[in-house]
Amino acid sequence: xxxxxxxxxxNSGRRRFIRNTSLAAFxxxxxxxxxxxxxxxxxYVPVAFKADDPYQLFNxxxxxxxxxxxxxxxxxxxxxxxxxxxxxxxMFIRNNGLIPKEINVRNWELVVDGEAVKAxxxxxxxxxxxxxxxxxxxxxxxxxxxxRSEFYPPASGNQWKTGAVSCANWTGVRLKDVLExxxxxxxxxxxxxxxxxxxxxxxxxxxxxxxGVPIFKALQExxxxxxxxxGKDIPLAHGYPLRLVAGGFPAxxxxxxxxxxxxxxxxxxxxxxxxxxxxxxxxxVAPGEKVANEDMCIIESMPVKSLIxxxxxxxxxxxxDSLEVRGHAWAGELEVSEMEVSIDFGETWQKxxxxxxxxxxxxxxxxxxxxxxxxxxxxxxxxxxxxxxxxQPMVVPGWNPKGYLNNACHRIAVKVGGNG
Amino acid sequence: xxxxxINALKRLLSWLLGISIFLVVFMVGLLIINQNPAMMxxxxxxxxxxxxIHSDLVKDxxxxxxxxxxxxxxxxxxxxxxxxxAADLVIQNRGDxxxxxxxxxxxxxxxGLWDLGKNEEIIVSYLSENYSAExxxxxxxxxxxxxxxxxx
Numbered sequence: 001x002x003x004x005x006x007x008x009x010x011n012s013g014r015r016r017f018i019r020n021t022s023l024a025a026f027x028x029x030x031x032x033x034x035x036x037x038x039x040x041x042x043x044y045v046p047v048a049f050k051a052d053d054p055y056q057l058f059n060x061x062x063x064x065x066x067x068x069x070x071x072x073x074x075x076x077x078x079x080x081x082x083x084x085x086x087x088x089x090x091m092f093i094r095n096n097g098l099i100p101k102e103i104n105v106r107n108w109e110l111v112v113d114g115e116a117v118k119a120x121x122x123x124x125x126x127x128x129x130x131x132x133x134x135x136x137x138x139x140x141x142x143x144x145x146x147x148r149s150e151f152y153p154p155a156s157g158n159q160w161k162t163g164a165v166s167c168a169n170w171t172g173v174r175l176k177d178v179l180e181x182x183x184x185x186x187x188x189x190x191x192x193x194x195x196x197x198x199x200x201x202x203x204x205x206x207x208x209x210x211x212g213v214p215i216f217k218a219l220q221e222x223x224x225x226x227x228x229x230x231g232k233d234i235p236l237a238h239g240y241p242l243r244l245v246a247g248g249f250p251a252x253x254x255x256x257x258x259x260x261x262x263x264x265x266x267x268x269x270x271x272x273x274x275x276x277x278x279x280x281x282x283x284x285v286a287p288g289e290k291v292a293n294e295d296m297c298i299i300e301s302m303p304v305k306s307l308i309x310x311x312x313x314x315x316x317x318x319x320x321d322s323l324e325v326r327g328h329a330w331a332g333e334l335e336v337s338e339m340e341v342s343i344d345f346g347e348t349w350q351k352x353x354x355x356x357x358x359x360x361x362x363x364x365x366x367x368x369x370x371x372x373x374x375x376x377x378x379x380x381x382x383x384x385x386x387x388x389x390x391x392q393p394m395v396v397p398g399w400n401p402k403g404y405l406n407n408a409c410h411r412i413a414v415k416v417g418g419n420g
Numbered sequence: 421x422x423x424x425x426i427n428a429l430k431r432l433l434s435w436l437l438g439i440s441i442f443l444v445v446f447m448v449g450l451l452i453i454n455q456n457p458a459m460m461x462x463x464x465x466x467x468x469x470x471x472x473i474h475s476d477l478v479k480d481x482x483x484x485x486x487x488x489x490x491x492x493x494x495x496x497x498x499x500x501x502x503x504x505x506a507a508d509l510v511i512q513n514r515g516d517x518x519x520x521x522x523x524x525x526x527x528x529x530x531x532g533l534w535d536l537g538k539n540e541e542i543i544v545s546y547l548s549e550n551y552s553a554e555x556x557x558x559x560x561x562x563x564x565x566x567x568x569x570x571x572x
Contacts, residue, residue, distance in 0.1 A: 066506075066508060067508060067509070067512060068505060068506050068508055068509045069505075069506045069508070070504065070505050070506060149512070150556070150559070150560070152553065152555055152556055153515075153519075153553055154513065154514045154515060154519075154553050156513055156515070156519070156523055157513075158509070158512070159512035159513060200504070200531070201531070201532055311570050312568070313562065313565055314565040314566045314567045314568055315568065315570040316567055316568065316569050316570060317570050321572075323570075379562065394559070395558035395559055396558055396559060408559065411562070412562075413562050413565045415567065
């Protein structure tokens with residue numbers, strides 16, 4: 001297990017300090033009484049005093065933005081995502097619960113059960129790796145709430161900007177091969193995952209998140225039970241030692257620290273499967289409208305989207321200089337068929353060079369050389385169109401209560417000549 | 421001559437022996453400390469709480485340790501909200517009184533938040549005044565741009 005041993009040892013001094021410190025001391029330091037502090041669990045440290053450095057803890061680039069530390073939520077920034085294959089250091093973290101403390105790879109088992117299997121079967125990690133063929137795919141994983149911060153009225157929760165997306169190489173065995181080995185009945189409609197992370201309340205009977213995918217998605221060639229990312233063991237924060245990876249769907253469907261897959265004869269009813277979690281209104285609604293849970297539909301394929309990763313916003317160039325702009329585009333279950341940029345707020349659009357995806361569900365790279373007609377302030381707006389002819393909106397798309405699926409065009413600021 | 425040479429050799433050998441014993445002890449020590457860094461922290465030091473440096477420092481109207489706006493009621497917010505989640509989660513959210521009240525109700529119903537008593541009014545006022553929702557249009561202007569010279 002990467003680093004966990006030394007980390008826990010290093011923290012022991014701090015923990016002892018915490019144990020010895022009274023609530024009164026906390027209150028004094030805060031300048032306010034911790035009201036009803038007696039309800040706090042013993043040994044509990046107010047989050048304000050936590051000293052863990054997430055960058056060191058998770059091997060992350062210092063420019064990532066920490067949105068929350070309990071659970072850990074870190075987002076990347078557009079210019080950090082310039083690599084064709086996202087490295088660990090620049091990959092966003094979206095956790096719902098607490099990262100499992102004890103991971104014993106030797107005893108790690110994957111249970112496959114549920115109403116729609118012929119018989120329950122248990123695989124050790126070694127069984128999985130030795131019994132089935134290995135496949136590697138580059139897969140786009142985007143948080144369903146990426147871009148939430150732009151909705152009005154605002155949705156509560158982590159206010160993601162543009163950086164909750166990645167496209168790494170994932171290696172593992174195909175879920176369909178494993179399900180075939182187990183034996184699935186005609187009753188199967190959905191699979192649900194169960195994981196080793198723990199609920200924020202510490203209640204072992206509660207799961208922080210237990211989502212899944214429809215059976216058609218589970219049986220796709222690119223849906224993996226992954227044990228490696230970018231050629232190495234999956235980093236702890238990203239699901240070590242085993243995770244489900246279902247690219248093109250909201251990344252919440254790609255369960256980390258995977259312990260169990262249940263093949264269900266109903267739409268999986270685990271934690272955060274029910275509306276309003278990861279659901280949007282089945283029909284369009286006005287901003288701020290109350291929507292009943294039964295009128296919400298589960299998000300499946302993510303919408304078409306693109307990101308300018310070079311240059312970083314705020315670039316100043318000389319009069320008459322040309323500017324290379326590049327980035328990535330993706331379209332959930334579909335492919336991106338066209339990529340355009342505008343430097344005049346959408347009055348005219350210029351075609352970009354667009355590469356084919358290295359495999360289905362991988363993001364595609366685009367680039368274009370831009371010339372500016374005269375000096376001044378410009379914005380470069382990027383717009384992708386998917387293989388069904390659906391493009392990105394320039395404004396924020398239809399409002400929804402939880403602020404999902406904002407795929408509005410990304411844009412950067414550029415100044416030409418005069419340095420402002 | 422022969423005796424002096426033997427004495428010199430003996431001195432050299434005892435030096436070498438001394439150095440190797442020192443190195444072995446040193447490396448074993450390093451290994452032990454590496455395995456158990458808590459050993460290096462003296463018990464006496466641990467009995468006294470470490471001073472929480474700058475925990476009440478306010479700079480440019482912002483409480484430095486949490487990032488919250490240092491206006492009336494912020495200590496109450498720290499004391500009640502940051503027990504369970506980072507202040508960051510407050511700071512990045514926006515809403516009116518009804519929004520913040522409904523969040524508190526939701527946390528009480530599902531997340532184990534206690535009855536806030538008379539502090540609820542202080543907290544809701546603080547949040548709705550300092551973290552109210554602003555209508556940004558269908559796309560806000562780009563803001564906070566750090567301009568830099570793009571090297572060719």
